[in-house]
Amino acid sequence: MRSEKVVHLSSIAGPQVTSMAMCEEHGPYEATSHQVLSHTFRSPCPGCKAAQVAKNQAEDIKRQRVDLAYKLGDSLIPKRFKDKTFDSYAANCEGQQKAKARCERYAAEFEANLASGRCLILVGNPGTGKTHLGVSIAQAVMANSAHTAAYRTLGGILQAIRATFDGSSGQTEGSILDALIRPSLLVLDEVGASKEAPSDFELSRLFSIINGRYERMLPTIVISNLGAKELPAAMGERSADRLREGGGIVLPFDWSSHRGREGM
Ligand SMILES: [Zn+2]
Numbered sequence: 001m002r003s004e005k006v007v008h009l010s011s012i013a014g015p016q017v018t019s020m021a022m023c024e025e026h027g028p029y030e031a032t033s034h035q036v037l038s039h040t041f042r043s044p045c046p047g048c049k050a051a052q053v054a055k056n057q058a059e060d061i062k063r064q065r066v067d068l069a070y071k072l073g074d075s076l077i078p079k080r081f082k083d084k085t086f087d088s089y090a091a092n093c094e095g096q097q098k099a100k101a102r103c104e105r106y107a108a109e110f111e112a113n114l115a116s117g118r119c120l121i122l123v124g125n126p127g128t129g130k131t132h133l134g135v136s137i138a139q140a141v142m143a144n145s146a147h148t149a150a151y152r153t154l155g156g157i158l159q160a161i162r163a164t165f166d167g168s169s170g171q172t173e174g175s176i177l178d179a180l181i182r183p184s185l186l187v188l189d190e191v192g193a194s195k196e197a198p199s200d201f202e203l204s205r206l207f208s209i210i211n212g213r214y215e216r217m218l219p220t221i222v223i224s225n226l227g228a229k230e231l232p233a234a235m236g237e238r239s240a241d242r243l244r245e246g247g248g249i250v251l252p253f254d255w256s257s258h259r260g261r262e263g264m
Pocket of ligand 1: 023025027045048
């Protein structure tokens with residue numbers, strides 16, 4: 001049994017006093033205050049309190065949205081990418097700062113980009129943080145809206161499609177392509193990564209994805225280590241044309257690699 005002396009606040013607190021207080025933002029309000037020992041406790045401005053509650057709720061909703069998106073579709077964005085956000089992107093040089101700012105803008109203007117089906121193409125040297133920024137856009141879209149976003153590598157998609165050919169994977173090529181065409185935003189990484197010339201198989205599937213999204217006016221972010229001039233040949237001119245329509249933006253990452261320093 002606990003037998004401890006309980007000191008009630010009321011026994012050491014002074015009487016409650018009502019007085020007018022001033023909030024710089026919301027103006028005068030009626031505050032209640034009481035003295036406990038040498039400290040005065042005063043009730044906060046109701047306007048500030050309500051604003052803080054609303055802010056906490058908005059942040060909770062954002063967090064829940066991202067958590068839910070991860071829970072619902074493990075395959076939409078790999079879990080290991082959950083920490084890749086604009087906040088965690090280290091912009092060490094001017095090129096990186098500009099690229100980050102452009103990607104943040106694309107995410108902030110996502111409603112307009114979605115309405116026009118405007119694509120974004122991140123091209124250039126490996127290790128410059130293209131994947132990080134592409135994933136950051138997808139995360140921002142999920143956090144700030146009810147839109148869906150997915151991230152896949154082209155190699156991973158082709159492998160999943162090949163695995164359907166013997167009928168044992170439990171998926172069909174149609175279901176795989178459909179899952180890539182449905183999300184509001186698709187981030188398609190490692191395009192043009194194969195050393196050899198792309199096969200007809202590769203080119204036709206890539207076109208199915210890009211054209212399928214184009215027909216629904218849904219934006220795609222394409223990421224490639226190739227340069228802007230080499231990419232059209234590597235991905236097929238038809239696919240490249242689709243990306244350009246609707247005012248596609250090409251963002252070159254042409255500074256040298258920072259992979260070592262960033263610890264990516
Ligand atoms: Zn206030």
